[in-house]
Amino acid sequence: MKKKIKIKINGKMNIIDDKTKLSVLIQNLKVPLKKVAIELNEEIMDKKKLNKIYLKKDDKIEIVHFIGGG
């Protein structure tokens, strides 16, 4: 069995497989990549390079999009 790690996505604790690629996580979350921006540990990720990023324990991910605002 694969080793599990705890990470935070948008402030909430999630348990995922160790060394999951960021691109795979985004796919699993069914987030429309074209409509979001992604931050990993407060660093903005290049959306074209998500498949090169392997997630590790205690990573903090923020996924944001546009909502109504004035």
Add this chain to the structure above:
Amino acid sequence: MRQDKLIISNKKFNSRLIVGTGKYKNMKECAKAIKLSGADIVTVAVRRVNITDKKKPLLMDFIDPKKITYLPNTAGCFNSEEALRTLRLAREIGGWKLVKLEVLGDKKNLFPEMIETLKSTETLTKEGFNVMVYCNDDPLMAKRLENVGAAAIMPLAAPIGSGLGIQNKVNLRIIRNQTRLPLIIDAGLGQASDATIAMELGCDGILVNTAIAKAKKPFEMAKAFKNAVIAGRQSFLSGRIEKKLMGSASSPKKGII
């Protein structure tokens, strides 16, 4: 009359009315009000995606960013760091460079924190953003924003969402006279005539959210604001008559019986 367009950072817009997308009952209502307002630019906020409820509708499904310019804002940011982070993320969503900077200083009156605003404007401009800046109506601060590269000066008419209308015409006129940058009234308008007054003062445009979204009939108010901005602009360009203390008859005296 030659084409009279709003130009911001070399980009031309037909409408001088910018509308916010917040505070509507739902996204359908928001999208319809925007269409009726004729706005080419809408402000949007950057927030966390709801990763547990994927059925929640997305703004982009209702308002097509290919047809209407999204102007990401930094609403809710109280310092430069938060604002920079927000707008860098906004840019990453889809290459947005035209942004609305809004760094608040007080949770009650929502006045801008101008020192942080100035710092952020300078940094963002250096990073290649075109920064439309929510600011107070202080001509000196407006000048400093211009000096660090702001793309548009956006003074408040009154506190955000207050509906009080234009409170300081004198300052706005001074800012108008000192800058060639787009001057857009941002925040505090309550009814369509407020927009006309702003345009008659020589402003290049207005930004409104609450006055439309929270009107009893948002669709009608969206149309009213559209017409008010057009009327105000036409009035400004037409050159008003001088104000006089005494009456001046409109009908000729010659031929009176």
